[in-house]
Amino acid sequence: MVSKEMEARIDQFIADNRQNILKDIAALVNIKSVSTKSDDPSAPFGEGCHKALDKAFELCEKMGFATKNYDYYAGSAVYGDAEKEIAILGHLDVVPEGEGWTHDPYDMIEKDGYIYGRGVADDKGPTVLGLYALKAMKEFGIKPNYTFRLVLGCSEETGMGDLPHYLAAEKMPIFAFTPDAGFPVCIGEKGQLGFYIDLPVDGKVIENVYGGTVSNAVCAKATAVLKGISEADLGDYDKNAYIVEAAENGLKVTAVGKTAHAASPDGSVNATKLLCELLAKLPQLSETEKKAMAAVADILKDCHGAGIGAEVEDEVSGKLTHVNGVDVLENGKLRLRMDIRYPVTLKGEDMVARIEKHIASIGGEVSNMHCTNPCYKPADTAEIKTLLAAYDHVTGKKGVPYTIGGGTYAKHFDNAVAFGPGFDDMPNPCGEGRGEEHMPDECNSIDYMMKALKIYIISLLGLNELSL
Ligand SMILES: [Zn+2]
Structure with missing residues (x-):
């Protein structure tokens, strides 16, 4: 040498x-x-x-x-x-x-x-x-x-x-x-996919949802503004994970998670998931809202593809990762901005097909898909x-x-x-x-x-x- x-x-x-x-x-x-x-x-x-x-x-x-x-x-x-x-x-x-x-x-x-x-x-x-x-x-x-x-x-x-x-x-x-x-x-x-998932929310109870700042990091804080709901309606909730405040027509609930980079989300806690898990239990929600909350909680139940129908891995680069970084409620739709990193030996179009199929099956819609190939x-x-x-x-x-x-x-x-x-x-x-x-x-x-x-x-x- x-x-x-x-x-x-x-x-x-x-x-x-x-x-x-x-x-x-x-x-x-x-x-x-x-x-x-x-x-x-x-x-x-x-x-x-x-x-x-x-x-x-x-x-x-x-x-x-x-x-x-x-x-x-x-x-x-x-x-x-x-x-x-x-x-x-x-x-x-x-x-x-x-x-x-x-x-x-x-x-x-x-x-x-x-x-x-x-x-x-x-x-x-x-x-x-x-x-x-x-x-x-x-x-x-x-x-x-x-x-x-x-x-x-x-x-x-x-x-x-x-x-x-x-x-x-x-x-x-x-x-x-x-x-x-x-x-x-x-x-x-790894290859990268960036896209939106939209889920219909009719606004019966959920007036607003917002969370996160950038799409390439796990959402650390997510807030929902709820109409006609009192703190008692939330039942027994974890005081360390949620901040509950009075709002004009009801309540403001903020879930606090733990962020991590989208490329290595292990150990993170997704605030959007925490928020939607809690809201999904509210009997006052409309059926559409209940379905949307349950769907989001399911999408974000893990960060290795199970929630999006793409639980895949390969020997050289390990497991696929998926996170949402940003949430917005707009035009009757809750939008999650997603960041996926898929294993180097897999094909982007196969990943996209699997994800679209899965999200459609739970009543959601995928849009604005961007793909960067792995190397x-x-x-x-x-x-x-x-x-x-x-x-x-x-x-x-x-x-x-x-x-x-x-x-x-x-x-x-x-x-x-x-x-x-x-x-x-x-x-x-x-x-x-x-x-x-x-x-x-x-x-x-x-x-x-x-x-x-x-x-x-x-x-x-x-x-x-x-x-x-
Ligand atoms: Zn650099």
Whole structure:
């Protein structure tokens, strides 16, 4: 793999650049770059992303890399000018900071070996590691047998509308990895279905239902406004799970669950399910309302497909998952916004057919179906073996490829995987619900980041020697 001399050079490079890496990450983190829709042609994802991309160009150019701007949809920096390309797919946009931070999310701080700020782990920190991996190759005077391109996306978190623009301007890389997940290497991403389920509600008792904020997370809070109902009508209910308040014509009932990402809903508690379970027992409801409440409780009785007639799994990627994220009551219909992740070896159209059939059988209607196909790469290709060997060498472990609920940039490329930089054994100093990607107090261990950089450098050196 890597010679003793080269390994010593890599270690020295990392030690020499450690402070600059942190400084460069801070420069990006301190620009609030939540991707938004904008009509400004010079900032298609908003001013923050525009500024972050300009800053990233500055960092890349300072190291002597040529950069390219795809109309502020994305950017890139390259090392080498060979015909075939290997790409590192990073992104500069971040999710909104949300609530609960103990310090300014856009003023990166360092404390006890960790850095804190929105984007330190997802994905500004990892993107800067990609840049320094290119810098190492350049400083070591490695002749690039491929064009190594660091891609700087600006809309990863909001639908990846940056990629079509990028891919229209550049050729498809022969291989790519995205530093936007965990080690060792993610070789598969489940297929995704997004759709609505509508159930008729005639409004005899149920005046309104609303819940959730985003469709890709389990609904954590769901509320119903009820007409002509008193608290006594609810009977014996769990005071920890429901908040019951007086409303103008009756009651307002809010169910409180526990959210989780749609890709990994195990352990979550769906608030919509809790709400509908309780309401289904009310004798005052009309038959239509009773049927709708019972149907929703049944749809959400599990999160692995039983409630939607698609309890399926495969060996490489496990069980299908299904959650609802958002509820609205409109035009006499209760609408659930659903997010399904189906196993990599199954077909989207089969899933759709099964789900539509099942939902129709319980009196519901499916609409607005969106499907993203799964991706799956065999683990025994030379390029994936190269990444795994680098991981094994640096960690002293035996890395086993894994699959996820999806989706990263990798799904949109012909031959790409997600590769680090998260480590399973990295301690989280913030405790549950904090410290990780998309959470308050997002943080990253500096030592672990340096370990990730070493893996990336060794990987690039290895990839450079392959004939892809
Ligand atoms: Zn990300």
